Amino acid sequence: MSRLVTYLFSSVGQKKLMALSGLGWGLFALSHMAGNLLVFVGSETYNKYGHAIVSNPAIYVAEAGLVLLLLTHVFYGIRVSIQASKARSQGYVVKKSGDKEATLSSRTMKYTGIAVLGFIILHLWSFKYGAYYEVSYDGVVVRDLFRLMLEKFESPIYTWGYVAAVILIGFHLSHGVYSALQSLGINHPRYTPIIEKISVLYGILIAVGFASQPIYVHFVF
Amino acid sequence: MSDQNMKIKLRVWRQKGPTYPGKLETYELDNVNEHMSFLEMIDVLNEKLVQEGGEPVAFDHDCREGICGMCSMTIDGNPHGPNKGTTACQLHMRNYKDGDTITVEPFRATAFPVIKDIMVDRSAFDRIQQVGGFISVSTGNAPDAHAVPVSKEKADLAFDAATCIGCGACVAACKNASAMLFVAAKVSQYELLPQGQPEKEDRVLNMVAKMDEEGFGSCSNTGACSASCPKEISLENIARMNRAYSRASFKKR
Numbered sequence: 001m002s003r004l005v006t007y008l009f010s011s012v013g014q015k016k017l018m019a020l021s022g023l024g025w026g027l028f029a030l031s032h033m034a035g036n037l038l039v040f041v042g043s044e045t046y047n048k049y050g051h052a053i054v055s056n057p058a059i060y061v062a063e064a065g066l067v068l069l070l071l072t073h074v075f076y077g078i079r080v081s082i083q084a085s086k087a088r089s090q091g092y093v094v095k096k097s098g099d100k101e102a103t104l105s106s107r108t109m110k111y112t113g114i115a116v117l118g119f120i121i122l123h124l125w126s127f128k129y130g131a132y133y134e135v136s137y138d139g140v141v142v143r144d145l146f147r148l149m150l151e152k153f154e155s156p157i158y159t160w161g162y163v164a165a166v167i168l169i170g171f172h173l174s175h176g177v178y179s180a181l182q183s184l185g186i187n188h189p190r191y192t193p194i195i196e197k198i199s200v201l202y203g204i205l206i207a208v209g210f211a212s213q214p215i216y217v218h219f220v221f
Numbered sequence: 222m223s224d225q226n227m228k229i230k231l232r233v234w235r236q237k238g239p240t241y242p243g244k245l246e247t248y249e250l251d252n253v254n255e256h257m258s259f260l261e262m263i264d265v266l267n268e269k270l271v272q273e274g275g276e277p278v279a280f281d282h283d284c285r286e287g288i289c290g291m292c293s294m295t296i297d298g299n300p301h302g303p304n305k306g307t308t309a310c311q312l313h314m315r316n317y318k319d320g321d322t323i324t325v326e327p328f329r330a331t332a333f334p335v336i337k338d339i340m341v342d343r344s345a346f347d348r349i350q351q352v353g354g355f356i357s358v359s360t361g362n363a364p365d366a367h368a369v370p371v372s373k374e375k376a377d378l379a380f381d382a383a384t385c386i387g388c389g390a391c392v393a394a395c396k397n398a399s400a401m402l403f404v405a406a407k408v409s410q411y412e413l414l415p416q417g418q419p420e421k422e423d424r425v426l427n428m429v430a431k432m433d434e435e436g437f438g439s440c441s442n443t444g445a446c447s448a449s450c451p452k453e454i455s456l457e458n459i460a461r462m463n464r465a466y467s468r469a470s471f472k473k474r
């Protein structure tokens with residue numbers, strides 16, 4: 001038992017949990033994004049998809065899992081930051097520059113992470129716990145999320161705020177995917193350069209996929 | 222070839238001792254030759270300071286050819302200066318031009334307390350080494366060199382890891398002041414070789430525990446360590462240590 005506790009609080013064990021919880025949310029982001037794309041199909045498909053998800057009893061397990069993963073990720077994120085500030089009690093006067101500087105996405109994980117967390121909370125509040133409209137298809141009453149979404153994306157502030165947030169999610173993932181795999185011990189001269197590219201592409205895919213919905217609704221729909 | 226003499230303005234971190242506050246002092250040097258190494262320039266500054274009755278800048282140095290890892294200093298925010306794959310002693314003034322201002326600070330990490338000026342105490346690395354960065358060799362005659370087969374690939378990788386000179390630039394460069402790259406290099410050099418197998422579980426468990434205990438930060442895979450490493454130790458070593466640590470944590474009895 002104590003070996004497990006030591007592992008979970010060691011610098012190496014910590015990065016494994018950071019990696020696994022991050023990958024879990026990274027995959028969730030993909031499935032959520034894919035679901036959102038149903039906006040291009042139509043309101044009925046969109047609402048029925050939402051209904052199918054919330055009416056599946058497995059949703060409670062999935063939600064609990066996501067909350068647990070998020071708490072793990074946030075807990076270790078805070079721990080890494082505290083350790084970092086303790087480990088360098090006096091900072092540099094001049095910052096690193098040139099060839100020895102790390103990528104912007106890797107240096108700003110803390111800030112993009114905080115922003116994404118804020119967005120997740122706000123997003124749950126405005127959609128999951130937002131106005132409840134109903135619509136019925138062939139006698140089945142389902143939640144009219146489509147209508148709520150149209151209302152939200154009428155506002156330019158909401159639309160652009162959403163777009164900015166999903167860009168930050170993509171930016172976070174562009175370092176996150178590579179970083180998680182490195183933490184899990186996956187590094188090979190043949191695959192790592194490809195993984196780095198896939199990580200950036202994944203971030204772009206998520207950002208573009210998520211941003212397409214508000215932009216389409218705000219300008220085209 | 223004409224020797225270029227440059228005027229250089231140096232801002233150097235001056236700190237009397239570990240418990241004193243430090244600050245940057247500015248010095249002007251008029252006759253900096255482009256063939257000088259960075260450390261020779263500090264020698265010139267120190268001669269000048271001594272002549273003027275001042276206190277010379279304390280800095281670590283030994284081999285002055287990039288093999289001992291003593292010359293720890295942060296030059297304009299970069300450990301060992303702007304060039305990749307070199308130490309501060311291998312940096313030459315031809316990288317600078319007349320009128321440049323250069324800021325020199327110590328390696329900054331709580332685990333590397335400043336002894337004086339830009340000289341820091343890196344004995345935390347020694348203490349990590351002492352809990353596992355070695356192999357135990359029993360007495361008796363040395364075995365024949367070919368008695369234990371090692372593949373060329375493994376030997377090369379182990380050698381690459383073993384080129385780490387323990388200078389601490391990885392810690393200095395990391396935004397988290399993590400020592401993962403150093404410890405990973407020291408774990409890897411034995412992890413890869415048959416001679417390192419008998420003690421591999423204790424080695425990685427003890428060295429990681431000691432690293433954490435010494436107050437180094439955690440790794441977030443920015444890669445600044447490897448980019449600043451004078452020996453360009455690869456991040457592959459950190460991934461190897463991550464695997465080895467997990468395996469040892471669950472397998473060891």
Ligand code: FES
Pocket residue numbers: 281282283284285286287288289290291292308309310311
């Ligand atoms: S003085 Fe030995 S490496 Fe620079």
